[in-house]
Amino acid sequence: MTRHRKFLAVMRHTPLRAGMALVCVGLMVLLAACGGGSPSTNNTSGSSVMTGGNDISGRTILLEIKSGASNFFFVPVVNGAKAAAAITGLKLQIQYGNDDDATIVNQMNTAIASNVAGVAVTIPDAGLNKVVCDARAKNIAVVAFNTNGATAEGANCVQAFVGQDFAQSGYLIAQRMINDGKIKAGDHVFCPVESPDQVYAVQRYAGVKQALDAIGATCEVLGTGNDLAPAQATMVSYLLGHPHTAAIIALGGTPLSVAPAAIKKANLNIPIGGFDLSQDILSAIKSGVITATVDQQPYIQGFQSIMELALYLKYGITPSNINTSNRALVDKTNVDQVASLVGGSNAIRGG
DSSP states (O other): OHHHHHHHHHHHTSOHHHHHHHHHHHHHHHHHHHTTSOOOTTOOSOOOSOOSSSOOTTOEEEEEESSOTTOTTHHHHHHHHHHHHHHHTOEEEEEEOTTOHHHHHHHHHHHHHTTOSEEEEEEOSGGGHHHHHHHHHTTOEEEEEEEEOOOHHHHHHOOEEEEOOHHHHHHHHHHHHHHTTSSOTTOEEEEEESOTTSHHHHHHHHHHHHHHHTTTOEEEEEEOOSOHHHHHHHHHHHHHHOTTOOEEEESSHHHHHHHHHHHHHTTOOOOEEEEOBOHHHHHHHHHTSEEEEEOOOHHHHHHHHHHHHHHHHHHOOOOOOEETTTTOEEOTTTHHHHGGGOOTTTOOBOO
16 A cells, blocks of 8 residues: 555656656556566566567667666666566666767667667767667667767657756755755855766756856866765865865765765865765765755666667657656655665765
């Protein structure tokens, strides 16, 4: 009964087309449960609880992840994708691009040559424009998740995006800190982020800036990289050189995780907000050091990307954009509800 209430709560905050997809997913999950337990996440049998339509059992979907396998954010993404593959009877092929466009393009070209049925891909920038269009030219379905940096014709070749509305989320966290009195008119805010040039950083900053501009506050962006220790050192150096910084809005999970330690080393006591989840972030929210964070809900990104491809291949249902961070703020009021969803001692749920 609790599971049903949670599903209905999700539906109340979900756009209509995405909601219909969730209804289909919910029915499939219930059918699987009635059939005697959860299906195997390895999906070696190629069985499916989906009836009618085209036979897609055993067809291969490439899950192309922009970063390396050590990036803990993508663990729940992969788990969600595996669950959807098990429900739909699809075979999942997982590749990691190690934050290198050339590697991602080569892996996608290999998948295209092997006639995969669809591709779920993180697109960091316009460097993937040609390969996603090459996939569509061979009638291979393409859904972007987590990040969609495709531009021009490349953007037209991506059928849907499952991920955060970055600008909306940037505005959300900045406005929350303004509303709480953490940021005031004329304040200077520090906005560290892993990769300043990537679309997620650019758009999150745009949303933050919109909220800050309205009260006459400013924000400075600084790249930190993805590794925790160097990110912390970079942030400490910045704060020591800018002692009048009024607040931190970290535009990514790595700088948010190390922000509490950074302000401590810089002998500052300033408010912090940002994006994504890790054990460090949750602990800092509980203690009040971090005001709030915006969760991308990565399990949904993996699950819904594969489900969208399955529904398209089986029934011809056009993939739809799904915002996985629609007002998804985590603060002291709900931090305990999400604590069990963050795996590992410092597993960042961020992209």
